[in-house]
């Protein structure tokens with residue numbers, strides 16, 4: 159595997175929040191005296207009742223309890239909006255870029271305040287108060303941010319369901335948290351295509367017990383005609399006319415839940431992850447500032463959807479708490495053309511750009527042409543999240559998109575962690591393509607072996623975190639036992655991430671994928687990410703997913719699903735070529751036994767490959783594929799089964 163090092167450039171250090179020495183100093187302080195460190199940084203947000211306690215956490219078996227700033231009171235919407243009004247009321251808070259390139263809008267902090275108050279009043283009029291759950295099923299329109307902040311303003315708990323989820327997934331998530339109110343839109347618009355959101359809500363509610371949902375609030379997006387049930391459904395613009403744009407922000411306890419978010423479900427049944435108020439906001443805001451080296455006046459763009467945790471922490475809460483200008487994009491990277499991302503960067507003079515490896519890889523397939531039609535001169539920092547980024551994709555992102563000028567922060571974290579845990583900092587950390595590098599302040603990664611023994615120095619093992627950080631999830635909604643069982647029972651007194659990692663001689667971390675994805679070929683343990691990176695490095699390959707399958711001789715064999723670049727044809731000769739390629743790159747042990755050329759891979763809505771489905775197909779056992787409702791395009795599964803290579 160390549161281990162290229164990209165040193166910190168002088169320009170990255172200039173004006174940066176931290177350089178390497180400062181990182182070391184702050185990191186040491188954060189782990190040697192968490193109370194002192196977070197006591198200080200906890201004051202980056204405004205408190206209505208200041209906290210006197212800082213950290214009160216235990217990972218002890220049977221007694222897992224996580225509290226930060228416990229006796230303080232605050233309000234997230236107040237911190238994201240009201241406190242900025244005096245100094246930046248006329249500054250743009252949200253730049254909205256529509257699906258149609260001719261549609262965009264700037265919303266100032268003052269406008270945001272009025273809109274959020276109105277939405278909060280609409281909810282309050284429908285009986286929503288502190289602690290009530292509200293399901294949000296909206297496209298990427300400003301109303302999605304208004305709805306989140308309106309809930310926060312009232313102390314209500316939002317649960318966002320990605321706008322592409324099916325009625326079944328939506329129904330399960332409405333029922334899971336017993337939401338009485340659903341906020342949706344008539345239709346969504348993505349890549350020029352309409353998404354029937356309101357119709358999906360109707361179908362979802364139809365599967366629930368009668369009267370499960372009291373109110374459905376419908377934002378008009380496309381103006382398409384939808385069924386409205388009298389007494390239950392109301393158009394938002396009509397309800398909003400009936401209320402004022404003033405609504406006080408409710409002071410809530412630091413540990414009052416802010417939101418519930420179901421994980422993407424790539425490993426199994428989604429879990430209702432609960433995040434609370436104070437610690438979450440402090441951590442989201444602080445990581446947003448340091449990781450992206452956010453500076454006053456920057457235009458910041460995270461391409462995630464608000465239905466994903468990245469959208470919560472790094473489109474809405476972190477940036478707005480910092481008084482930033484955050485860009486919200488309704489569309490997709492390939493509409494109307496493959497140059498859309500780069501054109502939006504030029505149009506809005508984006509300084510910080512944060513996206514996912516899956517997007518990079520798909521755009522890479524279209525070549526450098528579409529990128530090079532744009533200037534991208536405004537860019538200063540690039541970010542990546544969601545999966546390990548293959549060195550090949552990293553290099554393209556760095557060289558082609560960033561013109562070798564911009565650092566890439568490869569940010570490792572999870573829905574459960576609330577914010578980024580392992581990442582480079584632009585002015586401080588040398589970059590190694592494919593490595594998430596070093597822990598953020600307050601984060602203590604430890605590597606353990608299969609027996610749970612902590613291992614020191616350079617090694618490979620299971621990634622755990624030793625102590626709590628303020629953004630950590632507090633429980634699984636309604637099931638604290640499942641919380642303990644899932645994250646704290648495998649290795650007592652440690653938070654188990656479920657990910658495997660390698661730590662190199664510099665103490666840098668390389669995420670190798672889910673522990674479940676490690677395959678054992680003739681006694682050699684191998685992360686699937688490594689084989690995938692090798693395949694993707696081949697000029698004809700756009701994407702690859704590797705899983706194990708039972709093999710008579712080797713124990714496990716390697717089964718590779720390969721998506722080729724546009725215009726390439728998969729045949730026997732190319733199969734041989736790819737096997738030889740991997741063999742030469744990594745070694746004979748890693749050569750794929752079976753290669754299936756697949757036009758598409760099963761992905762979650764957040765763009766992650768759902769390997770458990772690929773494993774089933776590779777095992778020639780696809781009768782029980784489990785829950786596939788969270789897939790972006792369930793149809794790809796049929797093609798994969800049809801063309802499977804391992805037929806028992």
Ligand code: ATP
Nearest residue numbers: 421422423424425544545546569570571572573669
């Ligand atoms: P579920 O937990 O339901 O299976 P999920 O794990 O896909 O779903 P997320 O919380 O969205 O849901 O994803 C977190 C996971 O994504 C991490 O555990 C890790 O495997 C992967 N990941 C995220 N960022 C990175 C990164 N920068 N490098 C490597 N892996 C990453």
Ligand code: MG
Nearest residue numbers: 421425572656
């Ligand atoms: Mg997970």
